[in-house]
Amino acid sequence: MDQATALFGEAGYRGTSLREIAARCGLSHPGLLHHFPTKESLLLAVLEHREEVDREGLATGAGLLSGLVDLVGRNAERRGIVELFTVLSAEATAPDHPAHGWFADRYRRIVAELEAAYAEARAGGDLHPDVEPATAARQLVALMDGLQIQWLLGDPEIDMAAAVAAHLRQQGHHGRTGPEDAASDQG
Amino acid sequence: MDQATALFGEAGYRGTSLREIAARCGLSHPGLLHHFPTKESLLLAVLEHREEVDREGLATGAGLLSGLVDLVGRNAERRGIVELFTVLSAEATAPDHPAHGWFADRYRRIVAELEAAYAEARAGGDLHPDVEPATAARQLVALMDGLQIQWLLGDPEIDMAAAVAAHLRQQGHHGRTGPEDAASDQG
DNA sequence: GTCTATACATCGATAGAC
DNA sequence: GTCTATCGATGTATAGAC
Incomplete structure (x- = not known):
């Protein structure tokens, strides 16, 4: 999710490929899709996680x-x-x-x-x-x-x-x- | 360029295809590339045009x-x-x-x-x-x-x-x- | 100036072995 | 849980006819 966060930020959702995220994690893209069934689910997981971290202590x-x-x-x-x-x-x-x-x-x-x-x-x-x-x-x-x-x-x-x-x-x-x-x- | 403006705005540069822009203009994508040699040149032409229109009369x-x-x-x-x-x-x-x-x-x-x-x-x-x-x-x-x-x-x-x-x-x-x-x- | 056809890469997602 | 292999769609760009 850290790698996905960085890539979504650099190139946006449409401009980022599952293959590149997976590569930075040291696995193949089906390997990544095992944990997040779709690209969209990964995006929402990243957003939820960041939002949660940012709001704590506020x-x-x-x-x-x-x-x-x-x-x-x-x-x-x-x-x-x-x-x-x-x-x-x-x-x-x-x-x-x-x-x-x-x-x-x-x-x-x-x-x-x-x-x-x-x-x-x-x-x-x-x-x-x-x-x-x-x-x-x-x-x-x-x-x-x-x-x-x-x-x-x-x-x-x-x-x-x-x-x-x-x-x-x-x-x-x-x-x-x-x-x-x-x-x-x-x- | 009007169609490109609309599509770049809706889906961004990366999310817009030359085929769709061309289709909305009633021609094929090589036909579009005849007027703008690359997708990037079309983007910059759109931006320059809009900026020029917006600034006149300001x-x-x-x-x-x-x-x-x-x-x-x-x-x-x-x-x-x-x-x-x-x-x-x-x-x-x-x-x-x-x-x-x-x-x-x-x-x-x-x-x-x-x-x-x-x-x-x-x-x-x-x-x-x-x-x-x-x-x-x-x-x-x-x-x-x-x-x-x-x-x-x-x-x-x-x-x-x-x-x-x-x-x-x-x-x-x-x-x-x-x-x-x-x-x-x-x- | 516009077309058809195509080259070649990359995309998200799935199948099935291990 | 991770892999290789592959599907079908789509991407930019080019070649060559008309």
């Missing part, structure tokens, strides 16, 4: 916003993972793609979680009052996705985490739980 | 920022074009992709133009002073790209233009040339 609620900055920072040292999700989410845009439903569900869930996080932050006074949680959630997801394209495409030195942090700061989010206990959190 | 300087909101709004009615650039820019992330250099150059140029536009807006007082033009340029490009993924993937009803406009507003950009003549522009 904060919920208002802390999710700051937690994402850390996640973006970690991703900047794992090009393969960024490639996987960037290339496949675009490829899965086609309605008949094997992972279309999976990505559609994933985005719905992430946007909903972020909307809740923004709403919680705003209620705690840690957000400009005129920032709409629903809009901000979509904007934040979009910003992260788009930065990954630029990062992968030409300029690995751009600081994705800093750009996301700057965006949150501009929305009036400072990572505190609220103005009333800012002193203790900053200390 | 403002320069500080007006570019507001002009992009209109462009995003127009794109919301041309799914094929959005698919083309979203799918191919992610696919071209791979360093050995035929369009990798083309997209890398395109992003460099767009980010540079936007940085100049932001700098001009800030100099005219139409931007929060603490918005860095270089960072803001990358953020704006990323936001537009990311919104397209969400729009394509599951929710064609999200208003990309409104989200971009909200982002610019939050940066303190109001589409005027400067505070001194706001009254005349708003009238």
Whole structure:
């Protein structure tokens, strides 16, 4: 699955062959198909596994916003993972793609979680009052996705985490739980 | 080239065959290869053509920022074009992709133009002073790209233009040339 | 300028031996 | 559980007739 992750990220699902994945694992492609009956099942297994790993240790609620900055920072040292999700989410845009439903569900869930996080932050006074949680959630997801394209495409030195942090700061989010206990959190 | 545009957008470069493009044009695939000697040449011709069409009529300087909101709004009615650039820019992330250099150059140029536009807006007082033009340029490009993924993937009803406009507003950009003549522009 | 025919590689998946 | 061998489909590209 590690090899499949790397290859799906480099060449996409359609551009990767079972033979090449199998070769990197030191077996033949029927050998690979013994463990994953179809290419599609391998793809979904890879996606599920990566999603599970990425989500563990990620904060919920208002802390999710700051937690994402850390996640973006970690991703900047794992090009393969960024490639996987960037290339496949675009490829899965086609309605008949094997992972279309999976990505559609994933985005719905992430946007909903972020909307809740923004709403919680705003209620705690840690957000400009005129920032709409629903809009901000979509904007934040979009910003992260788009930065990954630029990062992968030409300029690995751009600081994705800093750009996301700057965006949150501009929305009036400072990572505190609220103005009333800012002193203790900053200390 | 219209058919190639649609198919490259739906299935990507690797997922599209010359036979299918040719079939939609009512000719055989050698007939198509008579006009474009290789598949790669067809891809680059499609990209150049679309880029040329998209850029005509687009403002320069500080007006570019507001002009992009209109462009995003127009794109919301041309799914094929959005698919083309979203799918191919992610696919071209791979360093050995035929369009990798083309997209890398395109992003460099767009980010540079936007940085100049932001700098001009800030100099005219139409931007929060603490918005860095270089960072803001990358953020704006990323936001537009990311919104397209969400729009394509599951929710064609999200208003990309409104989200971009909200982002610019939050940066303190109001589409005027400067505070001194706001009254005349708003009238 | 467009066709038929074809060369040659590679794809996902299956059959069956071990 | 892994292999060799193979199927049928499809890929880009070329040759040569018209």
